[in-house]
Amino acid sequence: xxxxxxxxxxxxxxxxxxxxxxxxxxxxxxxxxxxxxxxxxxxxxxxxxxxxxxxxxxxxxxxxxxxxxxxxxxxxxxxxxxxxxxxxxxxxxxxxxxxxxxxxxxxxxxxxxxxxxxxxxxxxxxxxxxxxxxxxxxxxxxxxxxxxxxxxxxxxxxxxxxxxxxxxxxxxxxxxxxxxxxxxxxxxxxxxxxxxxxxxxxxxxxxxxxxxxxxxxxxxxxxxxxxxxxxxxxxxxxxxxxxxxxxxxxxxxxxxxxxxxxxxxxxxxxxxxxxxxxxxxxxxxxxxxxxxxxxxxxxxxxxxxxxxxxxxxxxxxxxxxxxxxxxxxxxxxxxxx
Numbered sequence: 001x002x003x004x005x006x007x008x009x010x011x012x013x014x015x016x017x018x019x020x021x022x023x024x025x026x027x028x029x030x031x032x033x034x035x036x037x038x039x040x041x042x043x044x045x046x047x048x049x050x051x052x053x054x055x056x057x058x059x060x061x062x063x064x065x066x067x068x069x070x071x072x073x074x075x076x077x078x079x080x081x082x083x084x085x086x087x088x089x090x091x092x093x094x095x096x097x098x099x100x101x102x103x104x105x106x107x108x109x110x111x112x113x114x115x116x117x118x119x120x121x122x123x124x125x126x127x128x129x130x131x132x133x134x135x136x137x138x139x140x141x142x143x144x145x146x147x148x149x150x151x152x153x154x155x156x157x158x159x160x161x162x163x164x165x166x167x168x169x170x171x172x173x174x175x176x177x178x179x180x181x182x183x184x185x186x187x188x189x190x191x192x193x194x195x196x197x198x199x200x201x202x203x204x205x206x207x208x209x210x211x212x213x214x215x216x217x218x219x220x221x222x223x224x225x226x227x228x229x230x231x232x233x234x235x236x237x238x239x240x241x242x243x244x245x246x247x248x249x250x251x252x253x254x255x256x257x258x259x260x261x262x263x264x265x266x267x268x269x270x271x272x273x274x275x276x277x278x279x280x281x282x283x284x285x286x287x288x289x290x291x292x293x294x295x296x297x298x299x300x301x302x303x304x305x306x307x308x309x310x311x312x313x314x315x316x317x318x319x320x321x322x323x324x325x326x327x328x329x330x331x332x333x334x335x336x337x
Contacts, residue, residue: 014105042274044104054120055098062114086125119236130185143222173244200226
């Protein structure tokens, strides 16, 4: 029996308790914790496709989007024994056991803890050192918008095809676009990140007025930043069908390529995505049938290095200094020789 003020939901044969179902999570639209749980129940198969067997960080908002939030990397105490974990290594060399969802009930269990956004690693629990997804984050900078990110995404689609790759696009839930490429898990984080840098530079060369690979914000300008560091170890992207902590309860929503140009981020939210999912299903379900190789992109990386002297790019500030990494000093603060 559920406790007073609680609701029990049947999730593929498991009962998940939702406490404080009337707590407001999205004040602007009046969405409650139960609304969030019912949303995740409606799209559970799609969410699970993006999370299955992946070490997953929970972005928790126990008092809703206007309250404090935190990222929970380590599996919380009291986690059900049917929800497995995987040990992952942080850049610092420390380790943590993260939850690895394997069934829809895991999604609802996390939602009951106030998890609005799921941040899965690009690896599976049976091999946490070799990513099986290349994730490309197209991030509009001030002066650009979602439509600009869409233009870059279509150019990226062409570039990927030239290297024998296929991408699956989704909204970020904000102004950006994410493109995922399923890959064979044979390359390290360092190698997959190098592939992301290579693609970023190739995009920048083809559309220099709109695309930038510059890590330092002062160098980006009004362009779309290809955030190659999303492939660095312990950097994650909101999963497919994750709610975002935005007033309108937008969703990071998988799209077909032919939908992208006519899409708007605000079209996809807690209310609109469930009927879309009921009608179309998970439009990225076929990602699981593919696993591409990065050989061609890494050959391009070698040519960029040999012909143009293009090497590594700065890592995020929480990473230890890496071999061959350039200075992390902001250009405007660098000492002049």
